[in-house]
Amino acid sequence: MSTSSNAKLLEIANLTMDFRTDEGPVRALDDVSLSIEAGQVLGLVGESGSGKSVTARSIMRLNPGNALIQPESRITLNDGARAYDVLSLRDHALRTVRGGKVSMIFQEPMASFAPAIRLGDQITETICIHLGCTRKEARRRGIELFERVGIPIPEMRFDQYVYELSGGMRQRAMIAMALATKPKLLIADEPTTALDVTIQAQVLDLMMELREKEGMAMLFITHDLGVVSQVADDVTVMKKGRVMEAGPVDDVLYSPQDGYTRRLIEALPSMDRIKELPEHRTDSEALIEVSDLSVSYPVTSGRSGAKVFHAVRNMNIRFPLGDIIGLVGESGSGKSSLGRAMLGAAPISSGKVEYRTIEPISISANNRVNRKKLARVAQLVFQDPYGSLNPRMTVRDIIAEPLEALGLTQNRKETDEKVKEIARLCHLDVSHLRRFPHAFSGGQRQRISIARALVCELLSLSQMNLWPHWMYLSKRRFLLS
Ligand SMILES: Nc1ncnc2c1ncn2[C@@H]1O[C@H](COP(=O)(O)OP(=O)(O)O)[C@@H](O)[C@H]1O
Numbered sequence: 001m002s003t004s005s006n007a008k009l010l011e012i013a014n015l016t017m018d019f020r021t022d023e024g025p026v027r028a029l030d031d032v033s034l035s036i037e038a039g040q041v042l043g044l045v046g047e048s049g050s051g052k053s054v055t056a057r058s059i060m061r062l063n064p065g066n067a068l069i070q071p072e073s074r075i076t077l078n079d080g081a082r083a084y085d086v087l088s089l090r091d092h093a094l095r096t097v098r099g100g101k102v103s104m105i106f107q108e109p110m111a112s113f114a115p116a117i118r119l120g121d122q123i124t125e126t127i128c129i130h131l132g133c134t135r136k137e138a139r140r141r142g143i144e145l146f147e148r149v150g151i152p153i154p155e156m157r158f159d160q161y162v163y164e165l166s167g168g169m170r171q172r173a174m175i176a177m178a179l180a181t182k183p184k185l186l187i188a189d190e191p192t193t194a195l196d197v198t199i200q201a202q203v204l205d206l207m208m209e210l211r212e213k214e215g216m217a218m219l220f221i222t223h224d225l226g227v228v229s230q231v232a233d234d235v236t237v238m239k240k241g242r243v244m245e246a247g248p249v250d251d252v253l254y255s256p257q258d259g260y261t262r263r264l265i266e267a268l269p270s271m272d273r274i275k276e277l278p279e280h281r282t283d284s285e286a287l288i289e290v291s292d293l294s295v296s297y298p299v300t301s302g303r304s305g306a307k308v309f310h311a312v313r314n315m316n317i318r319f320p321l322g323d324i325i326g327l328v329g330e331s332g333s334g335k336s337s338l339g340r341a342m343l344g345a346a347p348i349s350s351g352k353v354e355y356r357t358i359e360p361i362s363i364s365a366n367n368r369v370n371r372k373k374l375a376r377v378a379q380l381v382f383q384d385p386y387g388s389l390n391p392r393m394t395v396r397d398i399i400a401e402p403l404e405a406l407g408l409t410q411n412r413k414e415t416d417e418k419v420k421e422i423a424r425l426c427h428l429d430v431s432h433l434r435r436f437p438h439a440f441s442g443g444q445r446q447r448i449s450i451a452r453a454l455v456c457e458l459l460s461l462s463q464m465n466l467w468p469h470w471m472y473l474s475k476r477r478f479l480l481s
């Protein structure tokens with residue numbers, strides 16, 4: 001690690017922050033201190049809701065209006081030429097720091113691009129402002145970055161809109177955008193969580209290479225301790241807005257002093273844990289059976305007229321009672337299409353899906369699904385929790401929606417009880433149910449969508465005596481959740 005000057009690149013001291021909410025102020029950060037030297041990679045880990053993203057956004061001064069930073073808090077950025085007192089910066093100096101000296105990669109890539117402007121125009125503009133070069137040079141640098149982050153056909157992608165890219169490609173475009181201005185500090189908030197294992201490795205390599213070449217420092221936020229041990233020099237562990245433990249990666253991960261850190265490490269899914277699952281009853285009859293299922297989407301290609309794209313071909317899976325089935329594959333291999341077909345929401349071209357529930361359900365090309373019936377036995381938790389939660393609805397209403405739509409409860413009181421029950425089961429704070437989705441962390445939002453998916457199941461559980469069944473779609477090595 002290069003430490004030419006003795007002043008730290010970033011120094012956060014006693015950062016304390018509250019959110020003003022309807023239930024009064026809520027402390028999100030409590031006396032957080034950490035520092036990063038030039039060229040150093042600091043890993044920031046902790047359970048969801050522990051304050052990692054809020055800390056990162058404070059460095060960029062991107063916290064929402066209801067955030068209240070306490071006066072004793074200090075954030076100092078020193079690039080060797082000048083020291084910036086980040087929390088008191090205004091206009092021009094703030095713009096120099098945000099996006100110039102410090103850039104950030106977010107958990108949700110859709111949020112970092114304007115939807116109606118071509119990606120290339122946004123990146124070129126940023127490069128022109130911060131590096132002061134011509135548009136032509138900026139464009140060349142932008143396309144080169146697209147190539148470096150592993151975007152195929154970069155010249156074509158550069159002129160597209162964000163919605164035209166797949167999830168993995170969006171993430172890579174966002175990384176390219178963050179790197180465009182040669183920042184001194186790159187804040188990466190769960191940057192590789194949504195990527196394939198192979199692409200994740202490429203992206204991590206790229207980030208490490210940039211760190212070597214350009215002396216870029218990084219604040220790397222992740223819940224993946226495996227990734228931290230690969231990329232970080234030091235690690236800081238957070239819980240409930242406080243720093244629990246900090247130090248060199250090897251010390252903290254291999255001989256943790258703090259009980260919380262130890263539990264975090266123990267909570268890692270591992271192949272050993274899979275063995276501890278109750279014995280498979282493979283002999284038992286399949287509750288759900290997918291036979292010879294093919295899913296094909298129509299595509300209109302310019303010259304040759306209408307064609308079809310085969311996303312899933314002749315798939316067979318059996319789900320015995322109470323099983324968790326992991327489905328692994330690179331992006332585009334058909335995982336989500338299979339999942340959607342099982343819910344009657346993808347075009348099945350042949351084969352069928354059968355639910356051997358009390359009222360059997362069969363889905364095939366020429367059999368229209370009774371959605372109400374199906375919704376009681378099968379639900380989907382989405383990849384991108386933010387995109388699937390209506391921002392104008394409170395969390396209570398989001399979770400209650402399926403109950404009300406299916407007419408499963410008699411009155412509001414009963415609905416509220418069910419909502420609270422499932423919220424508790426999903427480790428959500430029931431006093432936060434009146435909040436809107438934006439006021440939750442990424443992990444909490446994912447639990448909201450799990451709660452919504454399971455709220456009907458809760459009824460089936462008691463009425464039909466069934467266990468919830470899971471199909472876990474993942475690009476990752478570890479499949480247990
Ligand atoms: N806009 C907001 N209003 C109120 N509370 C918020 C807001 N944003 C985040 N929080 C709360 O701050 C805490 C820390 O969140 P966050 O930093 O996103 O966690 P994570 O460690 O998962 O990144 C959480 O309890 C979250 O509910």
Ligand SMILES: [Mg+2]
Nearest residue numbers: 052053441442
């Ligand atoms: Mg977060």
